[in-house]
Amino acid sequence: MLCTKEYEEIEQKVMRGERLTREDGLRLFACPDLAWIGAMADYVRKKKCGDIVYYNVNCHVNLTNICLSRCKFCAFGRDEGSPGAYAMSKEDAIELVRDAMRDPHLAGLHVVSGLHPTWSFEHYLDILQTLHEKFPSLYLKGFTGVEITHFSRISGLSVREVLLRLKDAGLQAIAGGGAEILSDRIRRELCPKKATADEWLEVARTAHGLGIKTNASMLYGHIETMEERVDHLLKLRSLQDETGGFQTFICFPFLPKNTELGKTISQTSMWDDLRTMAISRLLLDNFQNIKAYWVMLTVPVAQVALGFGANDIDGTIHKETILHDAGATSPLALQEDTIIRIIREAGRIPAASDCNFNILPTD
Amino acid sequence: MRIGEKEATEMLAHGNPMELGKMADAIRRERFGNTVTFIVDRNINYTNICQNECRFCAFFRRKEHKDAYLLDYDTILGKVKETVEAGGTQVMIQGGLHPDLGLPFYEEMLRRIKSRFDITIHSFTATEIQHFARQEGISILDTLKRLQAAGLDSLPGGGAEILSDRVRQKVSPKKIMTEDWLHVMECAHSIGMESTATMVIGLGETMEERIGHMEKIRRLQDRTGGFRAFITWTFQPGNTELGGEKASAWDYMKTLAMTRIYMDNIAHIQGSWLTQGEHIGQLTLGFGGDDLGSIMLEENVVRAAGTGYEMSIRKMVQMIQGAGREAAQRDTEYRILKRFPRN
Numbered sequence: 001m002l003c004t005k006e007y008e009e010i011e012q013k014v015m016r017g018e019r020l021t022r023e024d025g026l027r028l029f030a031c032p033d034l035a036w037i038g039a040m041a042d043y044v045r046k047k048k049c050g051d052i053v054y055y056n057v058n059c060h061v062n063l064t065n066i067c068l069s070r071c072k073f074c075a076f077g078r079d080e081g082s083p084g085a086y087a088m089s090k091e092d093a094i095e096l097v098r099d100a101m102r103d104p105h106l107a108g109l110h111v112v113s114g115l116h117p118t119w120s121f122e123h124y125l126d127i128l129q130t131l132h133e134k135f136p137s138l139y140l141k142g143f144t145g146v147e148i149t150h151f152s153r154i155s156g157l158s159v160r161e162v163l164l165r166l167k168d169a170g171l172q173a174i175a176g177g178g179a180e181i182l183s184d185r186i187r188r189e190l191c192p193k194k195a196t197a198d199e200w201l202e203v204a205r206t207a208h209g210l211g212i213k214t215n216a217s218m219l220y221g222h223i224e225t226m227e228e229r230v231d232h233l234l235k236l237r238s239l240q241d242e243t244g245g246f247q248t249f250i251c252f253p254f255l256p257k258n259t260e261l262g263k264t265i266s267q268t269s270m271w272d273d274l275r276t277m278a279i280s281r282l283l284l285d286n287f288q289n290i291k292a293y294w295v296m297l298t299v300p301v302a303q304v305a306l307g308f309g310a311n312d313i314d315g316t317i318h319k320e321t322i323l324h325d326a327g328a329t330s331p332l333a334l335q336e337d338t339i340i341r342i343i344r345e346a347g348r349i350p351a352a353s354d355c356n357f358n359i360l361p362t363d
Numbered sequence: 364m365r366i367g368e369k370e371a372t373e374m375l376a377h378g379n380p381m382e383l384g385k386m387a388d389a390i391r392r393e394r395f396g397n398t399v400t401f402i403v404d405r406n407i408n409y410t411n412i413c414q415n416e417c418r419f420c421a422f423f424r425r426k427e428h429k430d431a432y433l434l435d436y437d438t439i440l441g442k443v444k445e446t447v448e449a450g451g452t453q454v455m456i457q458g459g460l461h462p463d464l465g466l467p468f469y470e471e472m473l474r475r476i477k478s479r480f481d482i483t484i485h486s487f488t489a490t491e492i493q494h495f496a497r498q499e500g501i502s503i504l505d506t507l508k509r510l511q512a513a514g515l516d517s518l519p520g521g522g523a524e525i526l527s528d529r530v531r532q533k534v535s536p537k538k539i540m541t542e543d544w545l546h547v548m549e550c551a552h553s554i555g556m557e558s559t560a561t562m563v564i565g566l567g568e569t570m571e572e573r574i575g576h577m578e579k580i581r582r583l584q585d586r587t588g589g590f591r592a593f594i595t596w597t598f599q600p601g602n603t604e605l606g607g608e609k610a611s612a613w614d615y616m617k618t619l620a621m622t623r624i625y626m627d628n629i630a631h632i633q634g635s636w637l638t639q640g641e642h643i644g645q646l647t648l649g650f651g652g653d654d655l656g657s658i659m660l661e662e663n664v665v666r667a668a669g670t671g672y673e674m675s676i677r678k679m680v681q682m683i684q685g686a687g688r689e690a691a692q693r694d695t696e697y698r699i700l701k702r703f704p705r706n
Contacts, residue, residue, distance in 0.1 A: 032397075032687035034649035035381070035388035042381040269685030270642040271649070300612035301642045307381045307613070345611040347380075 007031065014040045017047075020283055025230035028279045034271060041278035041309030045290070049311040053343045054289065054353045056315030057107045057336050059100035061142075062322060063088045063127060067114030069146070071191035073180070073222055075258035075326035077114050087116060090127050097135055100318040105336055108355055109135075110315075111142030112175050112322070115194065121155035121162065125169050132170030140170050141355035145203035145214070146178030149195035159206050167212060173355040174207050176215025176250050181224045182235045189223060190261065201239055208245025213356055216246045216287075220276060221254040221268035222261055229276070233283045240286045247357055248289035248312050251277050253296055257327025270301050274308045281309025289357065295323050298330050299342060306346045313339060368571075368578050371625050376570040380617035387620035387651030391632070395653040399683045400631075400693040403676065404453035404485070404657045405446040409434045409472075413459025415490070417535035418604040419524075419566060423459050433461065436475055443476050450676075453695050455519055455657075456486035466499040466506060470513035477514035483695040484515055488522035489547035493539050504550045511556055517695055518551050520559035520594060526579050527572040534566050545583055552589025557696075560590045560629070564618055565598035565610030573618060577625045584628045591697060592631035592654065595619050596638045612643050616650050623651025631697060641682055648686045654693070655679065 010024050020028075028037055064087040067077035078085035088096070100106050109131065113124075124143075132140055143151075143166065151162045180187065182197040195203070204214045216236045220229055240246050253273050256262025268276075273296075281290045291312040292305035302313055317333050324332060336352075343350040352360045366374075374383060410433040413423035424431040434442075443454055454476070473484060487495075487510070496506040507515075524531065526541040539547075551558055560580045564573060584590050595618055597610040610618075623632045633654040634647025644655060658679055676692075680703045683690035690703040 033388070034646075034686070035384040038649070039379075039381040039385040042379070269682070270645050271686040274646065298640075298642055300640065301646075303612050304616055304643065304646060307384075341608075342611070346613045 007033075007036075011036075011040060014044060014282060017285075019285055022230055022234060025233065025279065025283050026226060028282065029226040029229065029275070034275055034278075037275055037278045037282075038308040041281040042307050044281055044285075045309050045311055049288065051348045052311065052351045052359075053306060053346075053348045054312045054351055054357060054359075055336075055339045055343070056110075056355070057103060057105040057352055058315035059097060059106060059109050059318035060320055060322075061088075061093055061096060061109050061111045061113075061131075063093060063111065063113035063124070064116050064119070065114050065321075065325075066116050068117045069115050069191060069194040071180075071194065072261040073190055073219060073254050073259050075255070075262075076322040080117060087119075090130055093127055093131060094134055096318075097131060097138070101135065103316070103318075103336070105352065106138065106318075107352065107360055108139030108141060110175060110317075110355075111140065112144060112177060113147065115147065115150045121151040121157070121165075124151065125165055128166065128171060129169040139172050139354045139356075141173040142171060142175055144175045144178035145200040146195045148174070148203045148207075149199045159203055160210070163203075163207050163210055163212060167210065171212070173247070174203070174212060174214035176217040176248065177252075179217045179232070179236075180219040181228050182232050183224070183228050186222075186224055186228065197235070201235065204245065205239060205243060208243035213245055213247045215248050215250060215291075217250040217252055218276075218280070219252040219254055221272065222265055230283070233280060237284055237286060240284070244286070246287055248291045249280055249284055249287050250291040250293050250314075251280055252293065255296065255323055255326035255328055259326060262326075270297075273297060273301065274305060277305055277310060278308040294334065295320050295328055295330050299334070299338075303342045303346055306343070306348060313343065315339075365627060366625060368574050371577070371621065372571045372574045374624075375574060375617065375621045378617075380613065380620070383617050383620040383624065384650040387623035387632075388649055390623055390627075391651050391653050394630070397687075397689045398691050398699070399648055399653060399655060399686070399688040400691050400697065400699065401655045401679050401683070402453055402657045402693055402695065403449070403451045404455055404659065405442060405449075405451050406659055407434070407439055407442050407454055407456045408458055409439060409456060410458040410461050410464075412461050414462050415460050415535065415537045417538055419534050419563075419598055419600075421599070426462065433464075436472060439472060440475060440479065443480050443482060447480050447482055451482070452700065453483040453485050453657075456484065457488055457491065457519070457521065460491065460494040464498070466495045466501075466509060469495060470509060473510065473514035483517070485517045485519055485695050486515060488519060489544045490522040490539050492518070492547050492551075493543055503547055504553070507547075507551050507556060508554060511554060515556070517556055517591075518548070518558035520548075520561040520590070520592075523561045523576070523580075524563045525566055525568045525572055526562075526576040527568055530566050530568045530572060541579065545579060548589065549583060549587060552583075552587035557589045557591050559592045559594060559633075560584075561594045561596060562618075562622070563596045563598050564614065565600075565607075567607075574621075574625065577622060581626055581628060584626075588628070590629050592633050593622050593626050593629045594633040594635060594656065595622055596635050599638060612639065615639060615643065616646065619647055619652060620650040636682070641678070645682050645686055648683070648688060654697075655683065 292302040292310035294302035634652035636644025680690040
């Protein structure tokens with residue numbers, strides 16, 4: 001450890017289980033000592049979560065990449081009619097899930113899509129309901145705070161009403177994406193057309209009030225400052241204090257390939273990725289779970305990330321598209337036995353779970 | 364205080380890898396501060412014809428195989444010239460155990476290189492040295508003396524694999540055994556020819572055998588002081604007869620940290636981006652590594668087993684700076700040649 005008084009104080013706070021401040025967070029981001037930060041995050045993880053690592057046998061359903069938001073950090077969104085643009089019909093979605101159902105362990109779906117300029121809320125709702133009816137054994141997690149805000153805007157319904165209808169249609173949990181950096185400066189610059197920071201937080205707050213759990217995330221490594229990263233984490237922590245409804249936190253490093261922003265910004269280092277994950281574990285003291293999303297981190301780094309605070313490694317996915325459009329070099333999917341092996345090699349205990357972190361029975 | 368074999372085995376098998384990383388990093392910082400070094404060199408694999416046929420190797424061919432090759436002096440000199448022109452300071456000439464070439468072939472190769480170029484020749488594994496000695500019918504020591512006189516500067520540490528005859532009998536029965544490898548190194552050090560040491564993990568060895576490997580090298584180092592660096596690789600199972608799963612990133616990181624903690628008498632711990640990829644390669648810098656080895660202009664052996672990582676000076680510097688460290692190009696003796704300030 002770097003022997004300065006500030007760092008010693010931080011370590012003592014962590015050992016005592018005391019809450020870290022904004023200044024502590026900034027100091028951690030300024031600290032070059034990755035091994036030390038990682039070991040503290042690992043200590044907290046072990047104390048709080050034990051050795052279980054959660055994973056899902058899941059299938060990602062991205063209904064369309066046609067999106068009116070066209071965020072500068074995104075390589076997935078397209079304009080209608082442009083090359084590569086697609087929009088699944090209800091039958092396409094059923095077909096995709098039927099294919100994924102060939103895995104007898106498939107437990108659920110992760111449904112996240114573009115903000116289609118002409119689809120109505122009812123259309124999304126109809127697809128969700130159909131999937132629920134056709135595949136009643138699968139859990140349904142889906143839609144980010146950004147999509148829910150969009151549904152509210154296009155339907156004229158309140159966020160609360162939108163959420164109630166989605167819940168009625170079978171939605172069990174809300175995805176963590178779309179938080180990006182919860183700063184209006186950043187959002188004006190990168191994604192002015194979609195939910196503002198307050199709107200995103202309001203969706204989470206409302207969902208939690210209705211008993212719907214949600215996830216949270218941070219997209220970093222673009223134009224944000226370290227202050228903005230820390231403030232982002234503290235906004236999530238503060239809402240979590242209020243509601244307790246966040247389940248897991250996901251760090252998304254910005255993948256520059258094929259994005260507008262990528263012309264000027266290069267990818268974060270793995271060093272930064274693991275540091276950010278560990279600091280997230282340390283600052284988000286009221287989050288139970290921290291996810292190492294292997295799609296972005298790559299499989300070997302996701303494995304090592306289990307020592308930097310993570311206790312969740314996402315899922316098999318079936319076929320990832322959003323990040324592979326942005327140049328992700330990881331495989332499109334993982335076999336369940338690969339995930340189990342990765343977790344065991346790290347000396348931890350794999351546990352398949354549903355979207356609400358209930359451990360599923362294994363056969 | 365020096366850590367013993369038993370305690371180290373326990374730490375490696377059951378210790379918290381993050382704590383190992385932290386300990387290793389603290390030792391590294393004390394010795395090297397913020398600097399991370401690398402070298403610009405070229406591997407010249409003069410032949411893939413090999414009589415050893417190790418089961419973990421994807422590179423070797425029998426003499427009559429259609430892909431078998433042997434580079435002539437002009438081709439080798441051409442490659443050395445390109446290395447010098449690309450700013451390289453070292454060549455690492457290694458090859459299979461060719462059944463027909465004698466020691467004079469290698470002496471002549473070294474003399475021709477040294478007479479034309481100002482470059483360090485860090486070449487031939489212990490396995491090759493022993494093979495040359497046999498071909499010539501002279502001792503290891505005399506072989507090394509002749510090679511040194513012809514221009515050989517230092518020895519790379521390859522061929523050590525795991526210094527456990529149990530494992531070696533299984534994976535490379537024709538290759539030199541533990542004592543042979545150590546003997547070559549000891550002879551080299553005795554004539555002032557320094558070397559590096561390596562360990563390959565993932566060959567079916569136990570944690571105890573890994574520590575045993577480190578212990579043998581540490582003990583020899585106590586006597587000679589001739590090892591400059593210790594490098595851990597993972598066995599690359601692609602295209603090899605041995606096959607199997609590659610050692611995990613996690614296993615690699617904790618073992619690397621353990622080498623820093625255990626090898627208290629070897630200065631440099633090198634992380635292998637070549638077998639681990641750039642991501643894990645960078646992370647070795649937080650687990651005890653102070654050096655990232657070479658910008659390899661050519662690495663046929665590793666490439667044949669399906670690990671085709673590429674590296675340029677720019678990428679190497681970025682990788683080091685991305686870890687908050689200062690990047691520096693070094694020579695074979697770890698003297699700093701050039702520092703790369705941040706933009």
